[in-house]
Each structure stands twice: as C-alpha cells, then as structure tokens.
Amino acid sequence: MTRPRVAIIGCGFGGLEAVKALSHADVEITLLDRTNHHLFQPLLYQVATAGLSAPAVSAPIRHTLRRQMKRGNLTILQAEVTGIDAARRELRLDDDQRIGYDHLIVAAGATHSYFGHDDWAAHAPGLKTLADAFAIRARVIGAFERAERCTEPAACEPWLTFVVIGAGPTGVEMAGTMTEIAHHTLPQEFRRIDSTRARVVLIEGSDRVLGAFVPQLSQRAREQLDKLGVDVRTGCKVTGIDADGVDYETRANGTGNETPDGEAVSTHRLHSRTVIWAAGVAGSPLGKALAQTTGATLDRAGRVLVEPDLSVAGHPEISVIGDLASAKSYEHGQGQGEPKAVPGVSPGAKQMGRAAAANLLRRIEGEATQPFRYVDYGNLATIGRKAAVVDLTVPVVGAIRFSGYFAWLFWLFAHIWFLIGFRNRLMVMLDWGWAYLTYERAARVVAEPPSVRTPDSLQGGPRVSTQSRNVPFCPK
Amino acid sequence: MTRPRVAIIGCGFGGLEAVKALSHADVEITLLDRTNHHLFQPLLYQVATAGLSAPAVSAPIRHTLRRQMKRGNLTILQAEVTGIDAARRELRLDDDQRIGYDHLIVAAGATHSYFGHDDWAAHAPGLKTLADAFAIRARVIGAFERAERCTEPAACEPWLTFVVIGAGPTGVEMAGTMTEIAHHTLPQEFRRIDSTRARVVLIEGSDRVLGAFVPQLSQRAREQLDKLGVDVRTGCKVTGIDADGVDYETRANGTGNETPDGEAVSTHRLHSRTVIWAAGVAGSPLGKALAQTTGATLDRAGRVLVEPDLSVAGHPEISVIGDLASAKSYEHGQGQGEPKAVPGVSPGAKQMGRAAAANLLRRIEGEATQPFRYVDYGNLATIGRKAAVVDLTVPVVGAIRFSGYFAWLFWLFAHIWFLIGFRNRLMVMLDWGWAYLTYERAARVVAEPPSVRTPDSLQGGPRVSTQSRNVPFCPK
Numbered sequence: 001m002t003r004p005r006v007a008i009i010g011c012g013f014g015g016l017e018a019v020k021a022l023s024h025a026d027v028e029i030t031l032l033d034r035t036n037h038h039l040f041q042p043l044l045y046q047v048a049t050a051g052l053s054a055p056a057v058s059a060p061i062r063h064t065l066r067r068q069m070k071r072g073n074l075t076i077l078q079a080e081v082t083g084i085d086a087a088r089r090e091l092r093l094d095d096d097q098r099i100g101y102d103h104l105i106v107a108a109g110a111t112h113s114y115f116g117h118d119d120w121a122a123h124a125p126g127l128k129t130l131a132d133a134f135a136i137r138a139r140v141i142g143a144f145e146r147a148e149r150c151t152e153p154a155a156c157e158p159w160l161t162f163v164v165i166g167a168g169p170t171g172v173e174m175a176g177t178m179t180e181i182a183h184h185t186l187p188q189e190f191r192r193i194d195s196t197r198a199r200v201v202l203i204e205g206s207d208r209v210l211g212a213f214v215p216q217l218s219q220r221a222r223e224q225l226d227k228l229g230v231d232v233r234t235g236c237k238v239t240g241i242d243a244d245g246v247d248y249e250t251r252a253n254g255t256g257n258e259t260p261d262g263e264a265v266s267t268h269r270l271h272s273r274t275v276i277w278a279a280g281v282a283g284s285p286l287g288k289a290l291a292q293t294t295g296a297t298l299d300r301a302g303r304v305l306v307e308p309d310l311s312v313a314g315h316p317e318i319s320v321i322g323d324l325a326s327a328k329s330y331e332h333g334q335g336q337g338e339p340k341a342v343p344g345v346s347p348g349a350k351q352m353g354r355a356a357a358a359n360l361l362r363r364i365e366g367e368a369t370q371p372f373r374y375v376d377y378g379n380l381a382t383i384g385r386k387a388a389v390v391d392l393t394v395p396v397v398g399a400i401r402f403s404g405y406f407a408w409l410f411w412l413f414a415h416i417w418f419l420i421g422f423r424n425r426l427m428v429m430l431d432w433g434w435a436y437l438t439y440e441r442a443a444r445v446v447a448e449p450p451s452v453r454t455p456d457s458l459q460g461g462p463r464v465s466t467q468s469r470n471v472p473f474c475p476k
Numbered sequence: 477m478t479r480p481r482v483a484i485i486g487c488g489f490g491g492l493e494a495v496k497a498l499s500h501a502d503v504e505i506t507l508l509d510r511t512n513h514h515l516f517q518p519l520l521y522q523v524a525t526a527g528l529s530a531p532a533v534s535a536p537i538r539h540t541l542r543r544q545m546k547r548g549n550l551t552i553l554q555a556e557v558t559g560i561d562a563a564r565r566e567l568r569l570d571d572d573q574r575i576g577y578d579h580l581i582v583a584a585g586a587t588h589s590y591f592g593h594d595d596w597a598a599h600a601p602g603l604k605t606l607a608d609a610f611a612i613r614a615r616v617i618g619a620f621e622r623a624e625r626c627t628e629p630a631a632c633e634p635w636l637t638f639v640v641i642g643a644g645p646t647g648v649e650m651a652g653t654m655t656e657i658a659h660h661t662l663p664q665e666f667r668r669i670d671s672t673r674a675r676v677v678l679i680e681g682s683d684r685v686l687g688a689f690v691p692q693l694s695q696r697a698r699e700q701l702d703k704l705g706v707d708v709r710t711g712c713k714v715t716g717i718d719a720d721g722v723d724y725e726t727r728a729n730g731t732g733n734e735t736p737d738g739e740a741v742s743t744h745r746l747h748s749r750t751v752i753w754a755a756g757v758a759g760s761p762l763g764k765a766l767a768q769t770t771g772a773t774l775d776r777a778g779r780v781l782v783e784p785d786l787s788v789a790g791h792p793e794i795s796v797i798g799d800l801a802s803a804k805s806y807e808h809g810q811g812q813g814e815p816k817a818v819p820g821v822s823p824g825a826k827q828m829g830r831a832a833a834a835n836l837l838r839r840i841e842g843e844a845t846q847p848f849r850y851v852d853y854g855n856l857a858t859i860g861r862k863a864a865v866v867d868l869t870v871p872v873v874g875a876i877r878f879s880g881y882f883a884w885l886f887w888l889f890a891h892i893w894f895l896i897g898f899r900n901r902l903m904v905m906l907d908w909g910w911a912y913l914t915y916e917r918a919a920r921v922v923a924e925p926p927s928v929r930t931p932d933s934l935q936g937g938p939r940v941s942t943q944s945r946n947v948p949f950c951p952k
Contacts, residue, residue, distance in 0.1 A: 036617060037921040053529035053919075060920040062665035075667045078621040097627065130923040141512060145554040151573065189538035191551040423910060423918070430906070434899060442899070443529075444536040445513040447606040 003028045003073070004364055007091055007101035009081050009286065011038050011061050013346040014322030015107035017353030023068045025361055030099055032091070034080045036060055039130065040419055042346060043428070045170055047133035049177040050141060050441040054130050056427050059420040081108070081286060086293040086315055103317050103360050106290060106304075107353065110323035110344070113282035113301065120241040124277040127170055136276060138446045140178060143274045144186060147193045160198040161272040163246050165238055166279030167204035168212065169381040172221060174276055175202040175230045176384030183229060184385075184439040201231045201270060203248060205279070208234060210381055210389065212343065217389040220403035224387040236268075238279075245271040281344070283324045294318065299326045308339070308371035310356050316363060321352035329374035342374045346418075351375065382411045385436075479504045479549075480840055483567055483577035485557050485762065487514050487537050489822040490798030491583035493829030499544045501837055506575055508567070510556045512536055515606065516895055518822060519904070521646055523609035525653040526617060526917040530606050532903050535896040557584070557762060562769040562791055579793050579836050582766060582780075583829065586799035586820070589758035589777065596717040600753040603646055612752060614922045616654060619750045620662060623669045636674040637748040639722050641714055642755030643680035644688070645857040648697060650752055651678040651706045652860030659705060660861075660915040677707045677746060679724060681755070684710060686857055686865065688819065693865040696879035700863040712744075714755075721747040757820070759800045770794065775802045784815070784847035786832050792839060797828035805850035818850045822894075827851065858887045861912075 004027045008015050011033040019031050037058040046052040061076055068074050077099075083092035084104075091099040112126030125135050140162065147159035164175045182198035189195070202209070202225065208218040209225065209232060225232050233248075240247035249265050283302035291298050296312045297305045303326040304312065310327060312318045321327075327348075328339035342348045351374055359369040378392035378399075388407035392400040402410075412432065419425050431442045480503045484491050487509040495507050513534040522528040537552055544550050553575075559568035560580075567575040588602030601611050616638070623635035640651045658674035665671070678685070678701065684694040685701065685708060701708050709724075716723035725741050759778035767774050772788045773781045779802040780788065786803060788794040797803075803824075804815035818824045827850055835845040854868035854875075864883035868876040878886075888908065895901050907918045 035922065036621060053531045054923060055529045055919040055921050058921045062662075063916070063920065066665050069667060070664055075624075077625055078618075079625060093625075095625070097625070130921065134923055142554075145512060148551075149553055149555060149569075149571070149573070186538075188546055189542050191545060423916070427903075427906075430903075440539070440899070443531040444539065445531050445534045445606065446511065447530060447610055 004102045005030070005100060006103045006105070006360065007032065007099055008105045008107065009033075009091070010107035010109055010284075010322070010324075012041070012107060012109050012322060012349060014109075014349035014353040014356075015105065016061075016064070017350040018105050018107065018321065018357045019065060019068065019074065021354045021357030022073070022360070023071065025073065025357075027073055027103075027360075027364070029074045030101070031061070031065075031074065031076045032079050032081055032093070032099070033061060033076075034078070035129075036062070036078050037130075038064055038420060040424075041128075042415060043419070044127055044130075044133050045173045045177065047130065047443065048127055048136040048140070049174065049181060050137050050444045051177065051435060052428060052431055053443045054133070056424055056431065057419075058130065059424065064420060084286070084289050084293050086290075086318065089317070101317075103363070104319070105353075105356050105360070106286060106318065106320045106324060107322045107349070108284035108286040108324050110281040110283055110301075110303075111285075112277055113280035114277065115280055117241070120277070123241045123243055124165060124246075124275040126277040127174070134447070137443070139274050140181070141444060141446055144182075144190065144193070144195060144198070146273070148190050150192075156193060158244060158271040158273045160193065160195075161245075161270065161274075162198065162200045163270055163272045163275045164200065164202045165241075165246070165275065165277055167202050167209035167232070167234070168278060169210065171202060171204070171276075171278035172209055172225065172381060172383055174278060175200050175232075176225060176228055176382070176387065179228045179230050180384050180439075181441065185441050185444075199231055200229070201233060201272070203236045203238060203246070203270075204232070204234045205237055206234065213379060213381070213389060213391055214401065217391055217401055217403060221381070221383055221389050224383045224389075224403070228384050228387065239267070241275055244273070245269060246275055281323065287320075287324050290318070290320070296320075301326075309359050309369035310352055310372050311359070311369070316369070319356040319359065321356050322349035325352060327352060327372060327374075330371035331373060340374070342372070343376075343379075345379070347377060348374055380407070380411050380414065382408060480578045481506070481576060482579045482581070482836065483508065483575055484581045484583065485509075485567070486583035486585055486760075486798070486800075488517070488583060488585050488798055488825060490585075490825035490829040490832075491581065492537075492540070493826040494581050494583065494797065494833045495541060495544065495550065497830045497833035498549070498836070499547065501549065501833075503549055503579075503836075503840070505550045506577070507537070507541075507550065507552045508555050508557055508569070508575070509537060509552075510554070511605070512538070512554050513606075514540055514896060516900075517604075518891060519895070520603055520606075520609050521649045521653065523606065523919065524603055524612040524616070525650065525657060526613050526920045527653065527911060528904060528907055529919045530609070532900055532907065533895075534606065535900065540896060560762070560765050560769050562766075562794065565793070577793075579839070580795070581829075581832050581836070582762060582794065582796045582800060583798045583825070584760035584762040584800050586757040586759055586777075586779075587761075588753060589756035590753065591756055593717070596753070599717045599719055600641060600722075600751040602753040603650070610923070613919070615750050616657070617920060617922055620658075620666065620669070620671060620674070622749070624666050626668075632669060634720060634747040634749045636669065636671075637721075637746065637750075638674065638676045639746055639748045639751045640676065640678045641717075641722070641751065641753055643678050643685035643708070643710070644754060645686065647678060647680070647752075647754035648685055648701065648857060648859055650754060651676050651708075652701060652704055652858070652863065655704045655706050656860050656915075657917065661917050661920075675707055676705070677709060677748070679712045679714060679722070679746075680708070680710045681713055682710065689855060689857070689865060689867055690877065693867055693877055693879060697857070697859055697865050700859045700865075700879070704860050704863065715743070717751055720749070721745060722751055757799065763796075763800050766794070766796070772796075777802075785835050785845035786828060786848050787835070787845070792845070795832040795835065797832050798825035801828060803828060803848060803850075806847035807849060816850070818848070819852075819855075821855070823853060824850055856883070856887050856890065858884060 006027045006029045040057045043057040080094040114120045143159045150156040164171045179200045186195035236248045238248045304320040305326045310319045327342045330339045355372045380390045382388040386405045388411040389403045390407040482503045482505045484507045516533045519533040556570040590596045619635045626632040640647045655676045662671035712724045714724045780796040781802045786795045803818045806815045831848045856866045858864040862881045864887040865879040866883040
C-alpha cells in the first residue's frame with residue numbers, strides 16, 4: 001500500500017510546524033513554498049529599518065528540515081501554487097505541473113489589504129516579505145539622501161516626513177525605529193539637512209494604538225511613542241495616498257470611528273514622500289481559489305472560515321491554518337462558553353499547524369478529529385529602544401502586564417529565543433548588542449541605486465554651484 | 477576668498493582614498509556616488525555564493541566618512557553623474573542638477589564587457605555590484621531548486637551544470653565556491669537530485685588560469701581546482717551564450733589563442749542554465765563622456781589614458797584614477813626604464829587616490845605635480861576552502877610565493893584586515909569561523925521568488941502524482 005500523500009502549502013509558522021509534527025509519520029509529504037526560506041516575520045521590520053540583514057531573520061527551508069528530509073518522508077519544492085482542484089485532489093503549480101494529494105494543509109498566509117484602494121500600493125508599500133523589507137529600506141534611507149540633494153527648503157520637507165499608516169505592532173515598531181534612525185543613527189552624517197528635524201507621523205483609524213492590547217498598555221505605548229518623538233494621530237481615516245502624501249479625515253471630537261453620523265468632518269493633507277502601509281491584511285489569493293473549488297466561505301478579510309477541527313466544510317481532507325484561516329478556539333469539554341476567535345499571531349499559527357497535523361493523523365487512523373484549542377500566552381510589542389509593552393497570560397496567576405525597559409528586555413529575549421537556528425540567534429544578539437552600544441544600524445546598505453523620481457520642484461531646476469548649494473537651508 | 481571646489485565621482489577604493497587624503501585640506505569636496513555604500517569588491521563573490529550577507533562587505537559611505545563630515549569640508553550626494561562639461565567645469569546629475577568644480581577626480585570604476593556581444597548579458601550576469609551579487613545568488617540557488625522540480629532527467633541536467641567564463645581571480649573564486657556548495661553545503665537537502673552530481677565548468681580563453689600570476693602559481697591553482705572537482709577548460713573561445721547554454725571553440729592543440737591560423741577548429745556546446753560572466757571588464761561609460769568633453773584618448777577597454785601625474789591631457793584640473801584609468805607607474809628619478817602599466821586591483825586604486833589628492837593640493841599651492849608610482853606588494857587569489865595562491869613582493873627579499881593551506885590563511889586574514897569597519901571584520905570572521913566548522917553558507921536566502929522560466933521540456937508536461945514523481949531519476 002502506498003503512503004498517504006500530504007501536500008502542505010506555505011512554510012511560515014503554521015506550515016513549518018505542521019511539517020515538523022509529521023516528522024515521524026508514515027506519510028509522503030510535499031512542502032511547497034514560493035521562496036527558499038522560512039521568514040521570522042516578527043523581526044522583518046528590523047530588516048526594513050536596516051537593523052538586521054535578511055539572512056539573520058530567515059532560515060533556508062531545506063537546511064531547517066534537513067534531518068526530516070533524511071528520514072525520507074519529505075519533498076520540498078520551491079514553487080508557487082496557482083490553483084487547487086478539490087474534486088481531483090490536485091494542485092497546479094506555476095509551471096503547470098500538477099501535484100496530487102490525499103490530504104492538504106493550506107498555510108499560505110496573508111498579504112496587504114488596501115481596503116479596495118489598490119492604487120495606494122505603489123505609494124505605500126506594506127511589509128510581508130523580504131522583498132518588501134528591502135523596498136522599504138531603500139525608500140527610508142533613500143529619502144534622507146534625496147533630502148540632502150534638494151536645492152529648495154520646500155522640496156526638502158516632504159522627504160523628511162515619514163508617514164506610517166496603522167498603529168498595530170508593525171506600525172508602532174516601524175514608527176519608533178524610524179524616529180530612532182533620524183535622531184540617533186544619522187545625525188552628523190549629513191551636511192545640508194538636520195536629520196533630527198525629520199518627522200515620523202503614525203496615523204491610526206481607531207482611538208488608540210496597539211488595539212489588540214488592553215487600554216492601559218495602549219496608553220503606556222502611546223506615552224513611549226510620544227517620548228520618542230513620534231507624532232501619533234489617532235481617529236484619522238485615510239482617504240487618499242499618492243506620490244506626494246496622504247489625505248485623511250478627522251471627526252470634530254478627534255476620534256474617527258466612534259462618533260455619531262452627521263458630525264463635522266475635517267480633511268487634512270500630509271506632504272510626505274515616504275509612506276508605509278501597516279494597516280490592513282487580507283488572506284492570500286489562494287483563499288479565493290480554495291473557496292471556488294470547495295464552496296468554503298471567506299470572511300471580509302478574505303480568510304477561510306474553518307470548522308472547529310480546522311478543516312474546510314465538506315472537505316475533511318483539507319485544513320486551513322495560520323493567517324489564512326478564520327478559526328475559533330474551543331475549550332476542551334462541553335459547555336465552556338462561546339468559542340473565541342484565534343488572533344493572527346505566530347503562536348496561533350504554530351498551534352494550528354500542530355493541531356492540523358494531529359487531526360490529519362487521526363483521520364488516517366480512522367479516528368475522530370478534535371476541535372482546535374488556542375492557548376493564549378499573551379502578547380508583546382516593542383516601540384523602540386528600551387520601550388515595549390508586555391501582556392502575559394500565566395496559568396493560575398492570570399495576567400501580568402508591564403511596560404518600559406524590562407518589557408523591552410523581555411521582548412528582546414523572547415524574540416531571540418523563538419528565532420530558528422543557533423546561528424541566527426547568535427548573530428541577532430551580536431547585532432543588537434552592537435546597535436545598543438553604538439546606535440549604528442548594521443544593514444544600512446541599499447543594493448540598487450533607486451530610480452530617481454523627479455519631483456516637479458527639481459525639473460529644470462536652477463544651475464547652482466557647489467558652493468552656493470552648501471548653504472544649509474534646513475537649519476540645524 | 478572661497479575655497480577651491482573639488483568634485484570626486486565614485487566612492488570605490490580610489491575615490492574613498494582620495495576623499496580621506498583631503499580630510500584636512502582647505503577645500504570644499506563634493507563626493508558623488510550612485511549608491512549609499514562603499515563596496516569591498518574582493519569579497520563580493522561571497523555575497524553571490526551566499527557565504528556573506530551584503531552588509532558584511534559594504535560600508536555606508538556617510539558612516540565611514542562621518543568624522544571628516546564633521547570637519548566641514550565634505551558634502552556627500554547619492555547621485556548618478558550623467559554628464560561632464562569640461563569647458564564649464566560642471567557635472568550634470570541624474571535629476572539635471574549641475575555641480576560646479578575647480579578640480580575633478582573621476583573614480584567611476586569599471587563595468588562588465590561582453591566584447592561586443594551585449595545580448596549575452598541577460599544569460600550570463602557579471603559581478604560588479606551588490607545587485608549583481610543578489611542576481612547571481614538567486615540564479616545559483618534557484619538552479620538547484622529548479623532541478624529538484626524537474627520531471628525528466630534530460631531537463632534536470634542543464635540546471636545542475638554551472639558555467640563560469642573567465643579564469644581570473646573572480647572566475648576562479650566563483651567556480652571553487654560553487655563546487656563547494658554542491659559538494660558540501662547542499663548534499664542531503666534534496667530528495668530527487670544529488671547535488672554532488674552538479675558540474676562546475678570553468679572556461680578560459682588563454683592557456684592557463686590566473687593569468688596575472690606567474691605560471692608556477694597558475695599551475696598550483698589549476699591543481700587545486702582539479703582537486704576541488706572543477707572542470708577547467710583552458711584554450712576555449714566562447715562564441716555564443718543563450719538561455720540554454722554556451723558555445724565555444726577549441727583549436728586542435730587545445731589552446732585557443734596561441735596557434736597559427738588555418739589550424740582545425742572544433743566547436744562545442746555546453747548545456748547549462750546558469751552561466752556567470754567573469755571574463756571582461758570595461759571602463760565606466762563616464763570614460764566616454766570624459767573623452768568627448770576633453771578629447772582624452774580611451775584604450776580598447778574604454779579606460780582613459782592619463783598623464784604620468786594621473787591628469788587628463790590638456791586638463792590638469794581633471795584626474796582619473798582606479799579601474800577607469802589606464803595609468804602607468806613611474807619610478808621616482810629619471811632613467812628608471814620603461815614605465816609599467818598599473819594593474820586593476822584595489823591597492824592600485826587606493827594608491828592612485830592618494831596620489832591624485834596630493835597632486836591636487838600641489839596644484840592649489842602652485843607647485844609642480846608628481847608622476848604616479850605604483851608600489852606592488854604582490855597578488856593573491858583564493859580557490860576555495862584551504863586553497864589559495866600568494867605572490868608577495870617584499871622589499872629587499874624579493875618575491876615570496878606559496879600556495880595551499882597557508883596561502884588560504886594568509887588570504888583570509890589579509891581580506892579581513894582590509895575590510896572597512898571593526899564591525900564588518902568581526903562579523904566576517906564569525907561567519908567564516910562558523911562556515912569553516914559547519915560548511916553552512918550564512919546567506920542562503922533569496923528575497924524574491926524567481927520569475928519562472930518555463931523550459932520547453934516542462935511546458936504542457938505530464939500530470940504526475942506526488943508519489944510517482946518521488947522516484948529519484950538523477951540517481952544519487
């Protein structure tokens with residue numbers, strides 16, 4: 001008898017955990033990923049802000065899984081899945097190859113969502129992949145370079161204004177770190193501009209930052225952002241993004257979401273040449289493909305609604321896990337109250353990966369599958385140097401919440417701990433130790449010279465001699 | 477009186493050295509570079525072969541020169557120079573800004589030359605910039621991934637055949653390291669292919685590798701390449717490169733260049749999907765711009781012929797240094813024999829940078845300039861793990877030549893020594909120590925999923941199940 005064929009799409013936190021959980025199983029696994037690496041997304045913002053190099057936050061999939069590969073139940077293919085045929089139990093790849101399966105785990109993750117404004121993407125890149133991080137790094141570092149080249153103060157200003165949209169963990173990290181770069185890394189490295197005059201504006205639609213945390217920690221985070229010098233604007237609804245900046249609206253009382261209709265709305269414009277999108281995520285397009293072939297329902301964010309055991313309704317052989325799944329947590333035993341939604345965080349994805357693998361083995365053995373139960377260990381986010389918030393859920397004890405320096409240390413070591421590979425841990429520790437002492441950013445190189453966007457103010461600009469242009473017009 | 481305006485184009489070894497040599501001068505320097513970093517090119521092949529991350533071999537220009545910046549005679553602009561007007565003493569930048577100068581040092585370096593076959597560039601990338609290195613890394617690592625995806629042995633073979641054209645130091649380093657990857661890094665990480673069956677072919681037009689060394693060391697290098705498993709083919713003239721491989725000719729006696737006309741020529745074809753170009757360099761296009769505006773002469777490789785003091789004939793205010801200069805070395809004093817050509821290596825560029833800066837200051841003081849004298853300390857090249865050749869020129873003692881393990885250690889420490897920045901030295905040492913112990917390559921990630929080139933053999937390929945495709949057809 002041939003071994004059951006298991007296809008796993010995506011090697012993020014969920015997919016990798018599922019593969020590992022099937023390490024000793026008598027199955028034939030094919031793991032498919034578009035890239036050759038597992039990405040430690042919680043530290044991706046560090047690549048975008050030139051603090052870490054790409055190899056430090058990623059692990060080659062083949063190297064990570066080499067021991068399992070030796071055991072002989074795993075094939076890894078770097079390939080993009082372009083279609084799913086649930087009736088034939090077959091995946092279609094980018095080169096039109098087909099991969100048959102008996103069991104399928106879809107862990108394709110999420111992408112940015114611009115809430116229907118896809119034209120914003122060109123002006124406000126989001127942060128999901130290494131390529132995204134490189135693009136953002138090039139923009140942020142390039143903006144200071146462009147400011148140094150400007151011949152008029154009016155042209156300089158938008159290059160020194162950075163806007164981050166969305167004050168979730170990524171937005172808060174980006175805004176805090178960019179402020180740190182402007183205030184501590186770059187000063188004295190420019191002749192004409194004063195990098196400490198750079199403005200970082202963090203725009204949030206709701207009335208507080210880090211909405212996933214309790215209000216008390218949101219307040220602490222807000223205070224730490226203020227202290228770093230981030231210009232936090234809550235209650236702002238973004239209505240437009242173009243090459244020159246951002247349009248947004250505020251209600252009269254300053255909160256965008258929670259006021260009665262009919263209230264006065266004021267519109268605002270921020271002139272900025274560097275806008276980062278950290279506001280919305282949507283399930284991978286594979287969710288739509290899956291819905292078409294299985295009849296599964298998608299939620300508003302394009303995530304697949306799954307059964308309590310993480311399978312797709314009517315297709316017990318297909319599970320969806322991680323950011324692509326709209327899953328609920330079920331307490332073991334009956335009558336434990338309403339199931340809660342599983343948050344889109346890495347522990348959630350990892351736990352789903354293990355659960356989906358366990359249910360898959362149960363199905364093979366002819367046993368009943370079990371509902372997924374999410375164990376919440378808490379939540380943490382960093383704001384910048386020596387600034388973070390931590391909300392731990394400790395069994396028996398309950399919630400432990402703290403912020404500031406110790407929260408930052410806790411965040412630091414937790415992230416190093418969960419990094420994959422001893423080498424990466426060591427390198428990140430060294431990089432961070434060095435950065436702590438020197439304020440240097442280890443990865444300030446930008447590979448490609450940016451294609452020059454010629455702002456109107458520079459077109460046919462005046463001929464100026466080196467001498468006259470050396471007058472600093474952005475006064476220090 | 478205003479200070480003399482000095483413009484320096486390019487922050488490679490030559491340009492950086494010139495800026496530093498003017499550190500305390502009462503001049504107003506504008507340093508222009510297309511990128512934001514100084515690149516340590518001797519280790520760029522390590523980035524291409526995934527051994528080092530990009531930040532390890534590059535230094536942010538502003539950070540490197542921050543102390544000089546504080547002294548107030550330096551402005552750094554990240555900009556591409558698109559034109560030179562020697563009559564107006566003015567540079568034109570990519571955004572059409574003009575930079576006036578009283579003295580100009582052109583250190584724009586070299587680019588690849590495909591000897592008139594520019595269509596080869598798409599199929600055989602060269603290695604000059606970080607972007608080049610990333611592109612080559614993606615191709616080399618991607619080739620093994622593509623081989624693993626192939627469904628027919630015939631399609632697999634060209635993905636596992638790597639061709640390096642040109643057996644100078646870069647070509648030898650690339651070929652040696654790629655063999656190491658195939659034989660030591662990747663084995664046991666693939667299911668269907670045996671990476672040790674990969675073939676690395678090193679093609680050279682002349683009759684020996686490392687032609688800049690004495691024949692005895694070329695022979696040693698050849699032996700070390702053979703031992704590593706590199707398929708070295710000297711005396712081969714490349715006549716065509718396309719997406720599927722390389723065409724080349726050999727003369728009947730096996731050497732392409734040194735046989736009389738009329739001898740029988742045989743043609744060959746190598747099927748390969750990964751071809752690296754390490755054969756020819758040409759002066760930056762700025763050389764041509766300079767020739768047009770000053771009437772300077774270019775040599776066959778597009779380099780500017782300079783006067784003994786490194787200036788351009790008829791334009792004492794313009795110097796050309798580094799790989800863009802066709803310069804000669806003049807012994808101090810008269811009657812020291814024929815001046816020798818300065819080789820295109822980093823010590824040459826650095827020495828020219830210092831000499832050009834010194835002559836510039838002499839001109840400002842109204843003194844006579846001095847002819848350039850190149851001090852040759854020797855030459856070294858690595859072949860792979862524990863394999864290198866060293867040819868030192870020691871004053872009084874004369875030439876010291878050695879190869880093998882100690883040459884490799886010497887190469888290692890010389891390269892760490894000359895790296896810029898303590899942090900980079902430390903990181904490279906750690907990376908190399910780790911790699912030595914584990915054979916791991918620190919930077920095996922590829923940021924972008926490669927756009928899939930669909931070879932004919934895969935188009936409309938058969939539908940195959942996971943099960944049947946797991947039969948290894950490239951026998952281990």
